[in-house]
Amino acid sequence: MKEEAIVYVKAGCPWCIEVEDYLGKKKIPYTRREVRSDPAAMQEMVKLSGQTKAPTMKLGSAVLADFGVEELVPFLAKQGIR
DSSP: OOSOEEEEEOTTOHHHHHHHHHHHHTTOOEEEEETTTOHHHHHHHHHHHSSOOSOEEEETTEEEESOOHHHHHHHHHHTTOO
8 A cells, every 4th residue: 555544534433343343454544633522623524525524535636435344345446555
C-alpha cells in the first residue's frame, strides 16, 4: 500500500465500529480521526467528501463516504488491498 488510509469516525457510530473491527482483523493500517471531538478533522472530512456522515475513508486520492463493510470490501479491492 502506497499511502496509509485515513478513516474519519464518530464515537459510538455502529458502522464506524464495524469498519474499524474489519480493518483490524485484516491488519490494514490506518489513521483514525474522530470528527465529533476534532473540529479540524470534521472540516477535513466535509471538504473531502462533501458530507458530514461517518465513516469516511481517504486512501490515496480515492474517497469512500458514509459506508459499511459491504461497501468497504470492493473499495479496498479496487485500490489493490485484499
